[in-house]
Amino acid sequence: MAGDMKIGAYVCKGCGLGERLDTDQLEMIATREGKAAFARQHDVLCSPEGVAMIQQDIDSGEANHVVIAACSRRAKTEAFGFKNVALSRANLREGVIWVRPDAEDAKETTQEMANDYVRMACAESRHMHVPHPSGQQTLNKHVLVVGGGYAGLTAALETAKAGYAATLVEKSPELGGAAARLYKRIPTRAPYADPEDTRVPELVAEVEAHENITVYTHATVTRTSGAPGRFSVDIATESGGTRTETFGAIVQASGFRPYDASQLPELGYGKSPDVLTQMELEELVKAADGGPIKRPSDSKEVGDVIFVQCAGQRSDKAGHLPYCSGFCCNASIKQAMYFKDSNPQVDTAIVYTDLRTPGAGGEDFYRSGQDKGIVFTKGVVNEVIPAAGGLSVRMKDLILDEEMTVPTDLVVLATGLVANSGPDPEAALKAEVAKLEGVDDEEAETQAEPVAVVPVESILNLDYRQGTDLPQLVHGFTDSHFICFPYETRRTGIYAAGPVRRPMDLIQVRDDATGAAMKAIQEAENAGKGLAAHPRSGDLSFPEFRKEGCTQCKRCTVECPFGAIDEDEQRYPQFNESRCRRCGTCMGACPVRVISFDNYSVDTVGQQIKAVDVPEEFEEKPRILVLACENDAYPALDMAAQNHIEYSAFVRIVPVRCLGSVNTIWVTDALNSGYDGVVLMGCQKGVDYQCHFVKGSEMAHYRMSKIDDTLEQLNLETERVATHEVAITDIQRAPQLINEIAATIEKIGLSPFKF
Ligand code: SF4
Ligand code: SF4
Secondary structure, three states, X not given: OHHHXXXXXXXXXXXXXXXXXXXXXXXXXXXXXOOOOEEEEEOOOOOHHHHHHHHHHHHOOOOOEEEEEEOOOOOOOOOOOOOOOEEEEEEOHHHHHXXXXXXXXXXXXXXXXXXXXXXXXXXXXHOOXXXXXXXXXXXXXXXXXXXXXXXXXXXXXXXXXXXOEEEXXXXXXXXXXXXXXXXXXXXXXXXXXXXXXXXXXHHHHHHHHOOOEEEEOOOEEEEEEOOOOOEEEEEEOOOOOEEEEEEOEEEEOOXXXXXXXXXXXXXXXXOEOOEEEHHHHHHHHHHHOXXXXXXXXXXXXXXXXXXXXXXXXXXXXXXXXXXXXXXXHHHHHHHHHHHHHHOOXXXXXXXXXXXXXXXXXXXXXHHHHHHOOOEEEEEEEEEEEEEOOEEEEEEEXXXXXXXXXXXXXXXXXXXXXXXXXXXXXXXXXXXXXXXXXXXXXXXXXXXXXXXOOOOOOXXXXXXXXXXXXXXXXXXXXEOOEOOOEOOXXXXXXXXXXXXXXXXXXXXXXXXXXXXXXXXXXXHHHHHHHOOOOOOOOXXXXXXXXXXXXXXXXXXXXXXXXXXXXXEOOOOOEEEOHHHOOXXXXXXXXXXXXXXXXXXXXXXXXXXXXXXXXXXXXXXXOOOEEEEEEOOOHHHHHHXXXXXXXXXXXXEEEEEEOOHHHOOHHHHHHHHHOOOOEEEEEEOOOOOOOOOOXXXXXXXXXXXXXXXXXXXXXXXXXXHHEEEEEXXXXXXXXXXXXXXXXXXXXXXXXXXXXXX
């Protein structure tokens, strides 16, 4: 409550701040303008003595809001990680002295920067509240694993071994999935020379015997509601009954579907029983049980076999898979070894365009295949024709540059995998967003057309406003930040593992499932404490909204990248705290600005913008506002500072949780109050996005695409506002973008709104 607010401001003189800045002036600004109850200076604020000084003020009740005027908020987070206070940081080191020259003629503008950052941090503090958990959270240490294939079995077992209960739901009558149908697997340990036993029966037995694991086969998930820590799941079983159980987190390991080889008639599939997929060959070899492998058409022992790599894959032909399935080259080598190991006289040829054998032992396995006499031919198979007594393979040898026709007994097609993901809610949502934001999005409109001719069965049956299943990336794999947090799907507390996430082989599946299980455990624990999941892990704040101001426009519900918001019976948004990643995209979306966090709101940023001292026109000192995403752009600027790359003294940078949280009111308010330029710096958007909140940057671009109209209404040049995609590695470019807008302002002149 405002009446209880006691702001303590602490100005550091270490790291050269005391020499470069007038810290007495900063102290005075904090108390007189910033309304701090008191301000103190310290020679090295992050030292044990400095930290103890602050802690003592907190413990004695002197301060419940703490303003640290020192280094970047990204530095010294442990030293300044005070609990149960509202904390704000004025970045005087990376944000001021490290980006400005230590020269007499720069002294004045450098001090002005520092003064403003202290004003801004105090203004932020005045509008913050101490974050508190909501009371919605519950601790539930039970993990649901959906899918009983290799990934699901591994995830359940790793969960149980870590001391948590796991329930495994598999729709077919047997556990083991595709891995159980394999004769052997590619080797997992040195010398990586021969196929290995799959050990799937042993894995299944271990799962079935584990006291911490409950298994339902012939069962499906018919409804999932709730949130991390309190998922309520209906499991329909073979007997016709339905059980409702609660879980802390979920691992979706729904695996893959084989690519439909009937789309490859030119390669003879469906025309001859002797043209098989890799999976069909596994079954043939398994049935042979170590004996001679016979071709299906007439049970003649196979004398020669051709493996066709990338069959219907890595191709832009309609109906083909554009991607590499990641496992089939090693799988073909393994299968060619089945023949060679049973009879070295069998001719085996693998026809490839690019042979890919990833993993620790991939290269060794390939060489072992060569040693066993497998022929590797760089070529393209154009046609497989059933012929008298066998098959004719028409191909082009790419080394000899020759067309040829080769007779063979058997052809095996490496047809790859398709993610078994359930229906993608994203296309409909994208069209809804485009409509709400009033932007033309041809892509969204196209995607809104029904994508699947054959209806895809739901896997999780999520009872969420935003659709029944996990949003997907291109090609149907579950959407996740592929660099920073690959297991996190866009439905918090639900982790994807195995080939539903991306193409992978069994070795990768094992690691992937283990990772997903660990993430699920972590999230169950975090949800129990009311803490946010990655990337704002540990954050206690969550969005609250003022119902009486809400116009039920649905923007927050539809634009939340994580499906955290449902709608209640009166169609008001209904926030699910532990589903929320605390990105603030809903806050940026809300046209009536009724959504806020305790420590991050339209006011905490808006008042920082207003706190900046905008000089009058005759002073000829422009002010440029930079709203920088705290995940990539702000760190890039910090790193630029560490490298002492200078930028304009006229810029004032405000870190934001995500560009998606930027409410356009901040931009229009800044322009109205005399700022000369505004720059938004966020992460890369689009299919290969880098945005840590997936859609936030894209939403900001949507919203900012309409800012030109506002500028026109204000009679301002459109060059005054720019939105940039910035990577964490843009250490040179980020300051350069700032200098570019400073140069633009110099060219077009100061804002007419300064009076
Ligand atoms: S803060 Fe982000 S994740 Fe949370 S409800 Fe808002 S938009 Fe969704
Ligand atoms: S965006 Fe704001 S006004 Fe619209 S539904 Fe959400 S809270 Fe209500």
